[in-house]
Amino acid sequence: MTDQFDTDRLDGAARDILRCNDRGGYTVPNGRVYPFQWNWDSAFVALGFATFDRERAWAEIETLFRAQWDDGFLPHIVFWQEDEGYFPGPQVWGTDREPVTSGITQPPVAATVVRRLWDGAVAAGEGEAFRPRAEALFDKLFAWHRWFADHRDPEQRGVVVAMHPWETGRDNSPEWDAPGESIDVSNVGEYTRRDTGHLNAKMRPTKLEYDRYLALVQYGRAQGWDHAKIATGNPFKVADVGMSMILLRANRDLADLADILGCDRSAIDVWIARSEAGIGWLWDEVRGTWCSRDLLTGRHSGFVTSASLLSFYAGLSNPRKDAAMLAHIERISARVQFLMPSLDPDDPGFQMVRYWRGPVWAVVNWMIGTGLAEAGHRRWAERVRGDTLALIARKGFYEAFSPIDGSGSGGDDFSWTAAIWLAWSTVPAS
Ligand code: GLC
Numbered sequence: 108m109t110d111q112f113d114t115d116r117l118d119g120a121a122r123d124i125l126r127c128n129d130r131g132g133y134t135v136p137n138g139r140v141y142p143f144q145w146n147w148d149s150a151f152v153a154l155g156f157a158t159f160d161r162e163r164a165w166a167e168i169e170t171l172f173r174a175q176w177d178d179g180f181l182p183h184i185v186f187w188q189e190d191e192g193y194f195p196g197p198q199v200w201g202t203d204r205e206p207v208t209s210g211i212t213q214p215p216v217a218a219t220v221v222r223r224l225w226d227g228a229v230a231a232g233e234g235e236a237f238r239p240r241a242e243a244l245f246d247k248l249f250a251w252h253r254w255f256a257d258h259r260d261p262e263q264r265g266v267v268v269a270m271h272p273w274e275t276g277r278d279n280s281p282e283w284d285a286p287g288e289s290i291d292v293s294n295v296g297e298y299t300r301r302d303t304g305h306l307n308a309k310m311r312p313t314k315l316e317y318d319r320y321l322a323l324v325q326y327g328r329a330q331g332w333d334h335a336k337i338a339t340g341n342p343f344k345v346a347d348v349g350m351s352m353i354l355l356r357a358n359r360d361l362a363d364l365a366d367i368l369g370c371d372r373s374a375i376d377v378w379i380a381r382s383e384a385g386i387g388w389l390w391d392e393v394r395g396t397w398c399s400r401d402l403l404t405g406r407h408s409g410f411v412t413s414a415s416l417l418s419f420y421a422g423l424s425n426p427r428k429d430a431a432m433l434a435h436i437e438r439i440s441a442r443v444q445f446l447m448p449s450l451d452p453d454d455p456g457f458q459m460v461r462y463w464r465g466p467v468w469a470v471v472n473w474m475i476g477t478g479l480a481e482a483g484h485r486r487w488a489e490r491v492r493g494d495t496l497a498l499i500a501r502k503g504f505y506e507a508f509s510p511i512d513g514s515g516s517g518g519d520d521f522s523w524t525a526a527i528w529l530a531w532s533t534v535p536a537s
Pocket of ligand 1: 278
């Protein structure tokens with residue numbers, strides 16, 4: 108599949124991007140647009156480093172967890188050093204922590220990545236050397252997952268309830284439009300965005316969306332970033348299909364790590380059982396798809412997004428639902444040149460360059476492709492992997508890509524795109 112590409116050159120370019128974005132122990136997603144450490148970006152970046160520098164891959168995750176709070180919370184941004192190029196910066200968040208961090212989290216892919224790093228170390232005969240580091244990370248991952256159970260599932264439904272669109276990693280997905288209407292933006296005040304100074308505004312979230320993002324930051328700050336208070340009164344509470352699937356998968360990997368390391372897995376088994384029993388709440392029978400659901404109104408979003416297709420990655424198996432999701436893939440594949448658009452191209456709100464309303468994201472493709480391969484849907488798994496590699500080979504290491512014509516959007520020289528290239532250029536989807 109990769110023979111058509113100049114793999115050696117592209118592997119080298121991908122490694123150069125990771126090295127260039129390395130700030131010493133952590134990697135910025137993109138030096139201009141995102142000049143700090145981001146949570147799930149770092150997890151994916153570790154997969155890339157693991158292909159050529161195992162030590163550095165582990166360090167990426169370890170650095171991220173140095174910013175973990177005492178209650179297990181792991182922030183979505185760590186502001187290791189000052190940089191004027193991003194808004195909202197540390198003063199806006201006002202979490203009053205050392206290191207300075209944001210007050211929301213991001214999709215928990217790290218346990219799945221650590222599981223892979225461990226397997227890589229064992230395969231290289233270095234398992235014993237890395238065991239103490241795996242044990243230390245296990246405790247931290249466990250504390251983070253416990254934090255999810257304590258603070259991001261207020262009704263104990265076995266899902267992950269996002270308290271901010273940024274928490275989902277899919278900032279401006281249309282899934283947040285209706286739930287966002289109840290956010291009062293009248294007191295947000297004046298502010299200057301930095302993202303639209305670096306990038307074409309057509310590719311970015313709108314002013315209304317930014318007002319909502321900021322209103323929620325101001326709300327969290329007013330609660331002193333007390334996550335119990337936020338879980339009670341936050342004006343935005345959406346059970347995110349993406350995070351729910353990702354956490355279920357991550358708990359399965361964490362349970363495997365517990366077995367490997369001789370740790371107690373009983374609490375993890377409880378979380379897994381709760382998710383397996385409850386995640387059906389995110390199935391929309393009318394649209395025949397997995398999707399997010401507003402906890403405050405009970406309404407399904409009704410959108411088919413790339414996150415809907417993470418059920419395979421989560422290890423869920425239900426013949427009727429799986430067939431419906433595969434039918435969505437088949438239908439979508441006839442409408443676009445490159446899988447997997449972040450929003451159904453048959454949706455009237457589909458926009459090929461506007462961030463999470465259309466473009467293809469390599470990291471989501473990696474999860475979708477991995478899940479499809481594991482579930483035995485090899486043809487689609489290889490298609491998703493092949494499309495991802497083709498986009499990068501033709502256009503470069505962009506933040507995201509148009510599923511229609513493949514054009515790159517957002518920032519270039521993006522770390523997680525380089526990492527997914529490295530993770531997928533030499534091995535089939537597994
Ligand atoms: C954007 C993306 C988010 C990512 C961040 C840094 O906010 O939506 O998923 O983590 O950029 O790359």
